[in-house]
Amino acid sequence: MNRAARTTAPPAHEAPLTLPGHPATAPPPDTARATAVLARCRELTRPALVDAVGRLDPWTGRMAAYALGWRDAGGTPDPQGSGGKGLRQALALLSAEAVGATGATALPAAVAVELVHTFSLLHDDIMDGDPLRRRRPAVWRAYGVGPAVLAGDALHALAVQSLAEAPGDRAPAAVRHLSRTLTALVRGQADDLRFEELPWTGPDAAGLAAYRAMAEHKTGALLGCAAALGAELGGAPQATVAELDRAGRHLGVAFQAVDDLLGIWGDPALTGKPVHNDLRQRKKTYPVLAALAGAGPARRELAALLDSDKPLEGATAAHAAALVDEAGGRAATRAEASAQLDSARACLRAVRPDPAAARDLDALVGSLLDRAW
Known part of the structure; x- marks a missing residue:
């Protein structure tokens, strides 16, 4: 297993990403700073x-x-529309600043990763049959499946073009990195779809190690790419580019783990999806897999419920969520996310980032564990 799949916290002598003179413990979340960043x-x-x-x-x-x-589906500007928090574009800009360049240097990278993220969501919603995205009809529901696929393809091509036209001599290396990332994204999505066909328990079941590998490719690869491309266009040495890529991959696994928590227990007003949504769809998420990896009556009852043909709706879905919690799935998922964030901090610290960028990255990393979006 590569470094991005490491699940234990760094050794005690490895302090989290902090500025000189700060305590050698993970700082409390600075949500206001993260929001401003x-x-x-x-x-x-x-x-x-x-x-x-x-x-x-x-x-x-x-x-x-x-x-x-x-804009809304008719093309009218939509002040209520949400384009997401922009985590990937932020990582690209902050990574450029971390290596001593300006954020503007990484704009082609920020654009490219945001376009790739958007196209992946368009296709993901089609494959999962999700009707909503950010509290609005998904693109395939608003325009049709065929047009949504086409729009995703257009964004994919536009992302590569935007990065290829970046000024300077690092654009070819950046495009190669993005191309490898696109291959990893497809692999992660393929694994995610394949999980649907696997049993919940037994020797052929999807385990936590397989889940981490899937999450690293599906979510971590693009976050790692965003951080790496910012450093690449910022003129950083290849060792620094690689370390920032590893940091982003750890962030991605943590992000996916928290996303799985929100998919079961998140606030629909913030997530844009119904509570217990992932359980209703019987998705093999980290909390469920961690609960099934344990022992005890809650684990056995949960396994029987998931293997049954009974729809997970209403009170049944709520009961399944309670069983996941009782069997340790929620606690194990938070522990996994926390360990991955610690590993990301270790990678970020290794590149000795610019102090101002370090503070911004600190705030951003610290805000991810308890995010509600």
Whole structure:
């Protein structure tokens, strides 16, 4: 298993990412700073992202603007639309700043990873049959499956083009990195779909190690790519680029683990999806797999419930969620996410980031464990 799948916290002598003179413990979450960092990065990236989407033909451009939360399905500006928090674009800009470059240097990377993320969501919603995305109809529900697939393909191509046109001599290396990431994303999504066919228990069941590998590819690869591309375009040595890629992959596994918690216990007003949604769809998420890896009556009852043909709706879904919690699934998932964040901090500390960027990265990493979005 590679470093991005490490599940234990770093040794005691490895302090988390902190500035000199700060306590050698993980800092408490600075949610206000993290929110401000994300907002700053979104504001910096938005004009370049708008310019990139403006290259598309009007029809696919309209669907892209809807997917990004800028417009409603009819093409009218939508002040209530949400384009997400912009974590990937923020990682690209902060990584450039961490290696001593300006955030603007990494704008082609920020645009590319945001477009890739958006296209992956379009296709993911189709494959999962999810009707909602960020409290609005998913693109495939708003425009149809065929048009949504086409819009995703357009965003994919636009991402590569945007990065290939980055100024300087590091663009070819950046495009190669993005291409490897796209292959990893497909592998992660394929594993995620394949999990649906595997049994809940027994020798052929999907285990936690397989889950971590899937999450690293499906979610961690693009976060790692975002951090690596910012450093790449910022002119950093390849060892630094690789270390930031590893940091992002750890963040991705942590992010997916927390996402799984939200998929069962999240607030629908914040997640945009019904409570217990992942259980209703019988998704093999980390909390469920961790609960099934244990022992005891709650684990046995949960396994029997998942193996039955009984729909997981209403009170039955709530009971399944309680069984996952009782069998230790929720606690194990938080522990996994926390350990992955510790490993990400160790990677970030190894590159000796610029102090201002270190503070912003500290805030961002610290906000992920208890995020509600």
